[in-house]
Every structure is written in C-alpha cells, then in structure tokens.
Amino acid sequence: QVELVESGGGLVQAGGSLRLSCAASGRTFSSYAMGWFRQAPGKEREFVATISWRGGTTAYADSVKGRFTISRDNAKNTVYLQMNSLKPEDTAVYYCAARDGRFVAIATSDYDYWGQGTQVTVSS
Secondary structure (H helix, E strand, C coil): CCCEEEEECCCEECCCEEEEEECCCCCHHHCEEEEEEEECCCCEEEEEEEECCCCCEEEEECCCCEEEEEEEECCCEEEEEEECCCCHHHHHHEEEEEECCCCCCHHHHHEEEEECCCCEHHHH
C-alpha cells in the first residue's frame, strides 16, 4: 500500500516556474514507477510525465516536453515535477500516481495509487 501527498501548487504568472513534490509512504517506494497527471475543469485526466523505478527512464506528454522535468529521490520517497515556462493552458489539478511495476506507463489505468491533487493556476 502506498499513500501519496502532493504539494507545491499555487498561482503563477505565465512564463514562471513551480516545482511540485509528491511524498510517498511505504517501504517499497523505490520499486514503483511514478507518474504525474493533470485534470483541467471539464476535461479528462491526462498524462503529463512518468519515471521508472530507478529514474533511468522518463517520458513526457508532447505538450510539456522541454518545459517540465520529472525526477525522484528514492532515499526521500519523493518524486518531483519541475515546471518551467508555464502557460495558462497548464492550469489544472495535478495528481501524483504510483504504479505497482518498475517501468514507465502513460495510461491512468496503469496506475494503482493516487494522491489527492494540488492546484496549479497560471495567469496570463
């Protein structure tokens, strides 16, 4: 069982940066692949980024590639999402997710545990 708690969301102007953190409980964090997803009002939850169990493999949605970076610190049971050059269309609730498997995945159905989400609002 894994519990996930996101933090770091907030209000930022377009072009600004935020770093989201996701703290995980449980002794087996290092064996889980992790992902970030987001959901804007009236839209379905969508994939943002994913990282493998040791951090050696990452993948990104085309809409954030080159602007966002996912990373993890297994010693701290934490995964991060560094978001640069933010745009108003990045406004959404951002969710951290854990996958009971070592390798990256982009579908919501591939993930077993979810955090409660953190709001990111980008003003124009």
